[in-house]
Amino acid sequence: MSTLVIVEPGSHPSASGVARVTRQAVTAAQHWGQPVDLLVLGHTDAAAHTHIAGVRRVLRADAPHLAQPVAEDVAALLDGLADDYAVILSAHTSLARNALPRLAARRDVGMLSEAVALLGPTTYQRPIYAGNLLATVENTPGLQILTVRASRFAEAALDGQAEVQAIVAPAADGRARVTARQSAGGERPELGLARVVVSGGRSLGSAGQFNAVLSPLADQLGAALGATRAAVDAGYAPNEWQVGQTGTVVAPELYIAVGISGAIQHTAGIKDSRVIVAINQDPDAPIMQLADYALVADIFEAVPELVRQLPAKV
Amino acid sequence: MKIIVSIKRVVDHNVQVRPSSDHSAVELAGARMSINPFDENALEEAVRLKERGIASEVIVVSFGDSGVQESLRQALALGATRAIWGQLPAGLEQPDQLAVAKLLREVVQAEQASLVLLGKQAIDEDAGQTAQMLAALLDWPQATAVSALEIEGEKLKLQREVEGGTESLEVQLPAVLSADLRLNAPRFAKLPDLMKAKRLPIEPFDCAAAGLALGPRLRTLRVESPAPRAGGIVVSSVAELVEKLRHEAQVIA
Ligand SMILES: Cc1cc2nc3c(=O)[nH]c(=O)nc-3n(C[C@H](O)[C@H](O)[C@H](O)COP(=O)(O)OP(=O)(O)OC[C@H]3O[C@@H](n4cnc5c(N)ncnc54)[C@H](O)[C@@H]3O)c2cc1C
Ligand SMILES: Nc1ncnc2c1ncn2[C@@H]1O[C@H](COP(=O)(O)O)[C@@H](O)[C@H]1O
Numbered sequence: 001m002s003t004l005v006i007v008e009p010g011s012h013p014s015a016s017g018v019a020r021v022t023r024q025a026v027t028a029a030q031h032w033g034q035p036v037d038l039l040v041l042g043h044t045d046a047a048a049h050t051h052i053a054g055v056r057r058v059l060r061a062d063a064p065h066l067a068q069p070v071a072e073d074v075a076a077l078l079d080g081l082a083d084d085y086a087v088i089l090s091a092h093t094s095l096a097r098n099a100l101p102r103l104a105a106r107r108d109v110g111m112l113s114e115a116v117a118l119l120g121p122t123t124y125q126r127p128i129y130a131g132n133l134l135a136t137v138e139n140t141p142g143l144q145i146l147t148v149r150a151s152r153f154a155e156a157a158l159d160g161q162a163e164v165q166a167i168v169a170p171a172a173d174g175r176a177r178v179t180a181r182q183s184a185g186g187e188r189p190e191l192g193l194a195r196v197v198v199s200g201g202r203s204l205g206s207a208g209q210f211n212a213v214l215s216p217l218a219d220q221l222g223a224a225l226g227a228t229r230a231a232v233d234a235g236y237a238p239n240e241w242q243v244g245q246t247g248t249v250v251a252p253e254l255y256i257a258v259g260i261s262g263a264i265q266h267t268a269g270i271k272d273s274r275v276i277v278a279i280n281q282d283p284d285a286p287i288m289q290l291a292d293y294a295l296v297a298d299i300f301e302a303v304p305e306l307v308r309q310l311p312a313k314v
Numbered sequence: 315m316k317i318i319v320s321i322k323r324v325v326d327h328n329v330q331v332r333p334s335s336d337h338s339a340v341e342l343a344g345a346r347m348s349i350n351p352f353d354e355n356a357l358e359e360a361v362r363l364k365e366r367g368i369a370s371e372v373i374v375v376s377f378g379d380s381g382v383q384e385s386l387r388q389a390l391a392l393g394a395t396r397a398i399w400g401q402l403p404a405g406l407e408q409p410d411q412l413a414v415a416k417l418l419r420e421v422v423q424a425e426q427a428s429l430v431l432l433g434k435q436a437i438d439e440d441a442g443q444t445a446q447m448l449a450a451l452l453d454w455p456q457a458t459a460v461s462a463l464e465i466e467g468e469k470l471k472l473q474r475e476v477e478g479g480t481e482s483l484e485v486q487l488p489a490v491l492s493a494d495l496r497l498n499a500p501r502f503a504k505l506p507d508l509m510k511a512k513r514l515p516i517e518p519f520d521c522a523a524a525g526l527a528l529g530p531r532l533r534t535l536r537v538e539s540p541a542p543r544a545g546g547i548v549v550s551s552v553a554e555l556v557e558k559l560r561h562e563a564q565v566i567a
Contacts, residue, residue, distance in 0.1 A: 101446035105415060110532045134539070135534050175486040176455035177484050181476075274563075277559070291546045293559070294547070295552065302552055
């Protein structure tokens with residue numbers, strides 16, 4: 001038996017045409033020690049994915065309705081493939097979160113969401129209670145369906161040589177249909193993938209100040225912008241920038257929290273960052289205990305000063 | 315149109331939870347419990363649809379121990395028209411998402427509802443699966459993490475949150491939706507309504523009688539606190555911060 005990894009359609013490809021999370025998911029998939037196949041949906045470049053090390057085959061389901069797929073169609077497609085696989089796995093992306101539980105119910109099996117460690121063939125570790133606790137969970141033997149927190153796994157190399165195999169997808173279900181997709185990112189790297197993330201909180205005070213204070217810093221560091229829920233709710237930043245338990249989980253090399261208190265729902269989404277910097281005027285704010293480098297300062301003075309002292313943009 | 319709203323009673327989001335002493339489960343004794351926040355959004359949306367004359371009934375359902383009755387009464391005070399308590403049979407006190415979805419399917423079919431609203435995730439287990447599983451079991455279309463909703467006849471026009479942006483969808487009724495926090499701002503229950511709700515009936519649903527194979531498929535073997543991040547340091551100036559980032563952490567050039 002083998003393992004199937006789902007590739008996001010057109011998912012933010014890097015220069016290689018392969019998203020980092022896909023390479024990380026492939027590494028996770030090696031855990032079972034059996035052949036690993038990839039499923040590429042829509043017009044996503046299947047050939048680019050043949051270079052991921054440790055992949056046997058790239059299944060390419062190129063149908064117009066899979067370019068912006070809905071859960072109904074992805075679950076039906078996977079259901080048709082599932083007999084050939086012992087494990088179906090994906091990074092914890094919107095697509096997988098949407099489609100894999102639907103698949104699991106169709107197959108009458110349980111599903112694991114956002115595993116952070118793979119302990120045995122059917123045993124996993126996953127965060128619960130906004131990452132306040134870690135649970136070791138055992139699934140019933142049989143088809144394993146799961147998403148993984150990609151940042152916990154190394155990126156597979158790109159020196160592989162897999163073959164592409166075209167497969168036929170079932171016709172569109174049609175009852176749910178994507179009519180538009182708006183992105184809020186602009187020119188910046190995508191939040192969940194960025195090497196550096198600069199996030200702001202309620203303390204920024206307005207959308208104008210959020211932008212005026214944080215954009216120069218993000219520009220200089222080539223960073224994605226993030227926000228707390230309080231900042232999003234106040235209208236300082238778009239929804240898509242929310243970092244945390246109910247927003248995006250980030251794991252950058254450098255996370256800079258600007259005027260953020262560090263509520264558990266926020267820190268749940270940043271704990272895997274390599275280096276955390278917090279700038280806050282309150283030395284007792286919870287974020288200051290979590291940060292690798294805590295600067296007690298007024299953000300409206302410290303951030304412009306930081307921009308001045310950082311190396312010029314390259 | 316009948317709407318069913320599924321609510322889970324969870325440890326309040328302000329409570330700091332710990333593992334039980336034998337690490338077999340989460341220590342819940344005495345913890346303050348609340349309606350899962352996303353389920354409040356789901357309920358609010360359903361009640362608004364009722365107030366606009368689009369929904370005829372808003373039926374809240376919760377599976378759990380006797381404590382869930384308190385949450386159901388709160389939901390009645392917030393505008394639900396009926397409440398159903400599914401008492402869980404012995405051995406199934408901790409149902410997994412598939413089990414809850416199977417039980418919900420029974421209720422949805424018995425009530426002949428045409429829209430089901432759930433939360434996008436329960437903040438205890440953070441699974442985010444039940445809505446999608448229910449949709450599959452009913453063979454209905456679904457939309458998760460819904461942040462805006464309009465109904466035009468048999469069609470739902472909605473927005474859902476996806477990474478890097480927002481997706482607009484059209485979904486045919488009957489359908490299953492899960493609510494994001496952004497969907498609306500839930501109202502607070504008024505004291506007179508809470509008092510009134512105390513006297514309203516809560517209808518039992520016999521989970522065992524449904525004769526379903528409810529697993530559970532997933533078993534929790536151990537619960538522990540994650541290793542804390544190594545403590546950091548306080549820097550005294552922006553200059554020191556830049557110096558540390560460059561030479562110690564080596565994250566900037
Ligand atoms: C179910 C649920 C889910 C949630 N999910 C999320 C989530 O995913 N992500 C998330 O972020 N939140 C989430 N929250 C909200 C979370 O609990 C907090 O309310 C939120 O993170 C607080 O945002 P904040 O740090 O911007 O604001 P506050 O907590 O108000 O903190 C502001 C901070 O700014 C500092 N400050 C003020 N002025 C200055 C200044 N001039 N200079 C320096 N420092 C200053 C203050 O000292 C304070 O520490 C969720 C809540 C619930 C109930
Ligand atoms: N025991 C339960 N009773 C009623 N509804 C539930 C229960 N468990 C989960 N749900 C619903 O399913 C949603 C998603 O839960 P989950 O898939 O566990 O994250 C919740 O927000 C509730 O709407």
